[in-house]
Amino acid sequence: MLELVIYIVIIFLKVFAIVIPLMLGVAYLTYAERKLIGYMQVRVGPNRVGPKGWLQPIADALKLLMKEIIIPSKANKFLFIIAPMLTIAPSLAAWAVVPFSDGLVLSNIDASLLYILAMTSLGVYGIIVAGWASNSKYAFLGAMRSAAQIVAYEIAMGFALVGVLMAASSLNLHEIVTQQAGGIWHWYWMPLFPLFLVYFISGVAETNRAPFDVAEGESEIVAGFHVEYSGMAFAVFFLAEYANIILIAVLTALMFMGGWLSPFEGIPVIGDTFLGESSIVWFLAKSAFFAFVFLWFRATFPRYRYDQIMRLGWKVFIPITIIWILVLAAVIAAKISYVTLGLSTIGIVVAYMLFSKITSRVEASS
């Protein structure tokens, strides 16, 4: 009995060791977002609370904690309260199988990729239930938009993951990373380049971020599914959204960018120094880069129209992923190395870009 208690206590400590840094990461991702977009738009961003505004997210959290949670009188009370929990629970549960470094993982289960896919597909419940339980037209419209979008992009995402598991011939995230060992040209972003793009863009759509944020659509439906939420209940949705962003960034780093592996691995001179060592630092740097790309997207692209989002998901991404799975199967069956496939893929992409550049220049001059 005592052993069981100690075991459970240790697991809880490990969970805290993941969740607390994650929550801090979420808090400072919101700060980074406001600051970065500020600089991209030639503003300063928040700079009042604490030195250089560093305490801004803490102040925001305190403000939201103190605010009253208002439950609309015609709302379905039970579902209204449970919806934020349904959103945050899967987005935190998915972190249980994320390997942060070699051996640094809470639960190294065999089918961890499938587990993550299952957990991220549960996030949609919180959104639908929130939209329905609020008993408000704007909230319901937002929930419908966002649910349809999440269901559509999940398919493309799942197919992209099929490519990854075919290449690694494993469903285990740790195994997927170790299969990519041997230098930057062994990472899966090269042989799986189309799937890499599809996965990341689908990830942006899954988390309802700009340019796919019609679910929020401030100019049309106020704020989408969480219009009626205030105070901490709203903050929980906010936390879940940013935790999902970090999760997508982390998964992209793990599956396509070699996780904790060093990019200088296998390069003669630099590879022998400390830069060639694989560690959690590389993992964090790669994840931070992808999280930055999320923010960069928001500052760069205008919002997609709804039918264009659906077209991109169903008619562009899903065919691309299916074709690439076939290509990958042929490559595996013919025993061609992934490095060859990767180099030829990148070669074709570069050649196409050069070609279209030249043709557009020729047309412009004629």
Added chain:
Amino acid sequence: MTFEKFMFYLFAGILILAALRVITARNPVHSALSLVLVFFSSAALWILLEAEFLAITLVLVYVGAVMVLFLFVVMMLNINVDSMREGFIKYLPIGVAVAVISAIEMGLVIVANFGPDKVPALVRHGVEYKNTESIGRVLYTDYLLSFEIAAVLLLVGIVAAIALSMRKRPNTKFQNPSEQVLVKKADRLRIVKMKTEDRQS
């Protein structure tokens, strides 16, 4: 009672309560959400049986996809619950008959085939055991034909569903994106040279 047994009874209890809620809840949305809980608890039971692949797939397919669409439909339809309850007494005898027959059938199957002396004890595997791999091995060797037939059936189902629900309305407006991409400046914009107007005095 071991920890595992405790977990089994916990999840089994939740499953039965949620299953009862599916048929007793007044609100169809509550029923659908209770069904989600049923799937979840049965996935947890499968995990206790070391069938992690099947458990996660159950969550992924039924909870992540099927029930989302169910909820969608139930929320949009705005079903009038009272009118659905009207015929309760009228249909009660038929319902009870069906329930009794299926209960007897299930009882016969369970009594005949299950029990500690009829089923071999559950084999407990070590940490190295890979559930996904063993399922894949069995599916793609011993049961290849039935697996492929199931896949073809699913494909036929998809094609049939699309064929049944696809109808072209004559007045739908849509864009052709490839045409839009190929548009050149000259197609849309005409620059005209004009003489400047005299200032009106």
